[in-house]
Amino acid sequence: MKALLICGLLIPTVLAITGPEQIHLALAKDVSSMVISWVTQDPAGTPHVQYGTQSLDQIQDGNTVDFEYNGVHKYMHTVTLTNLLPATLYYYKVGSTTAWSRQLQFKTFPSGNNFQFRVCVFGDLGYVNGTSIPFLIDAAERGDFDMVIHVGDIAYDLHTDNGERGDLYMQELEPLVSRVPYMVIAGNHEDDGKNFSHYQNRFKMPGYDNQFYSFEIGPVHFLGVSTEYYGYFFEYGQDPVFNQYTWLQDDLQKADNNRDNVPWIVGFQHRPFYCSNDNSYECRAFENTLVRVGYEEMPGLEPIFNQYGMDIQFWGHEHSYERFLPVNNRTVYNNTPNPYYNAPAPAYIVSGSAGCHTPKASFGTPNPASAFRSDDFGYSLMTVYNHTHINIQQISVEQGKAIDDIWVVKDPGHRMNSNGIKGFQFPPADYGIKCSFRDTTCRREADKFRAIRSGGFVP
Numbered sequence: 001m002k003a004l005l006i007c008g009l010l011i012p013t014v015l016a017i018t019g020p021e022q023i024h025l026a027l028a029k030d031v032s033s034m035v036i037s038w039v040t041q042d043p044a045g046t047p048h049v050q051y052g053t054q055s056l057d058q059i060q061d062g063n064t065v066d067f068e069y070n071g072v073h074k075y076m077h078t079v080t081l082t083n084l085l086p087a088t089l090y091y092y093k094v095g096s097t098t099a100w101s102r103q104l105q106f107k108t109f110p111s112g113n114n115f116q117f118r119v120c121v122f123g124d125l126g127y128v129n130g131t132s133i134p135f136l137i138d139a140a141e142r143g144d145f146d147m148v149i150h151v152g153d154i155a156y157d158l159h160t161d162n163g164e165r166g167d168l169y170m171q172e173l174e175p176l177v178s179r180v181p182y183m184v185i186a187g188n189h190e191d192d193g194k195n196f197s198h199y200q201n202r203f204k205m206p207g208y209d210n211q212f213y214s215f216e217i218g219p220v221h222f223l224g225v226s227t228e229y230y231g232y233f234f235e236y237g238q239d240p241v242f243n244q245y246t247w248l249q250d251d252l253q254k255a256d257n258n259r260d261n262v263p264w265i266v267g268f269q270h271r272p273f274y275c276s277n278d279n280s281y282e283c284r285a286f287e288n289t290l291v292r293v294g295y296e297e298m299p300g301l302e303p304i305f306n307q308y309g310m311d312i313q314f315w316g317h318e319h320s321y322e323r324f325l326p327v328n329n330r331t332v333y334n335n336t337p338n339p340y341y342n343a344p345a346p347a348y349i350v351s352g353s354a355g356c357h358t359p360k361a362s363f364g365t366p367n368p369a370s371a372f373r374s375d376d377f378g379y380s381l382m383t384v385y386n387h388t389h390i391n392i393q394q395i396s397v398e399q400g401k402a403i404d405d406i407w408v409v410k411d412p413g414h415r416m417n418s419n420g421i422k423g424f425q426f427p428p429a430d431y432g433i434k435c436s437f438r439d440t441t442c443r444r445e446a447d448k449f450r451a452i453r454s455g456g457f458v459p
């Protein structure tokens with residue numbers, strides 16, 4: 001049975017929704033393009049977008065994928081608009097000869113490489129207990145930010161009830177994600193037992209697929225990578241890890257060589273390298289080590305981020321907010337008045353407190369690199385000012401204000417390098433249960449242990 005969200009009430013209905021639904025935007029590689037996607041539950045013919053700046057005087061065709069999951073078909077429509085004018089408000093509607101959406105709007109980014117813009121970042125947002133959703137929609141309508149990055153764990157889960165949960169979530173978010181680009185990366189909850197098929201078919205990120213990709217906005221090179229290639233290598237093999245790593249080396253090298261034009265590299269991935277939640281076994285267990293330093297022949301991600309000078313990276317997975325001091329290889333750099341000024345290592349932020357199916361995440365002993373923690377529901381707001389200044393705030397939707405506020409600053413031409421910089425090296429965490437990453441039985445037992453400790457859920 002389907003349901004409609006009307007005035008905040010979930011209204012069950014037996015009527016099929018045959019028109020366009022779940023309309024959402026994504027950036028392409030070039031900010032002069034916009035990718036518009038939507039879903040119909042029935043075949044709908046060739047998809048079109050009508051759009052324009054004053055009237056809907058232009059039309060663009062797209063393509064449709066007939067996506068089947070457990071015998072349930074959904075029709076995923078995608079249209080890419082190109083050669084859009086910079087810093088321009090566009091109106092649009094989507095559909096086909098059978099049905100059209102209402103009129104919507106988005107604004108393009110300016111051209112060039114030196115302008116201010118704002119990005120909303122969060123992870124771990126569910127349909128059930130999606131506490132931040134109305135606040136995010138209000139903030140987008142106020143124009144508080146220009147783009148959203150969701151660092152994994154979407155809807156809980158996109159494939160639940162054969163995809164109905166994902167439909168409800170995406171429909172609820174439509175007022176937000178039909179207005180600003182919604183850039184996503186997969187979390188562990190996106191594995192639907194069929195190699196992330198819902199995640200791959202519902203979104204269209206600017207890469208080979210949706211698992212890893214990069215794009216640029218003004219002075220920032222954005223980079224999304226999969227930690228789930230690591231987390232699920234025993235199911236899907238190691239090749240995806242190597243493929244991603246080869247691409248990552250090339251992408252980071254090119255981005256690093258282009259610092260004069262695009263000085264910032266900002267990444268996002270689901271699982272953290274470091275965290276200090278008491279109710280998360282992974283903060284003390286093998287998963288973060290697996291992703292951070294690798295396992296057997298699989299390379300980890302932390303060394304290459306430091307090699308090429310990742311400035312800032314956002315994480316999710318833990319259902320809380322936690323900001324870290326610049327840290328590399330369990331060495332924290334905190335010997336200057338502003339450790340984020342010409343930092344010798346990346347600034348990492350866990351932003352997984354948007355609201356989902358679980359109770360609040362409790363904290364244990366702080367990781368030695370941890371600088372600020374909060375379990376308030378909310379989201380992060382990153383304001384890119386120019387080539388030298390980025391501001392990051394954590395917005396608590398419970399308190400209606402910023403509860404954390406930092407500046408990441410670097411001089412023109414500054415090159416990240418921790419050589420000769422005095423830091424504090426902290427010891428490895430207590431891993432508790434030790435499993436070989438290949439030992440599926442042991443991992444399942446560890447998962448049970450973690451679930452018991454954390455009240456029965458898996459982050």
Ligand SMILES: [Fe+2]
Nearest residue numbers: 187188317459
């Ligand atoms: Fe997760």
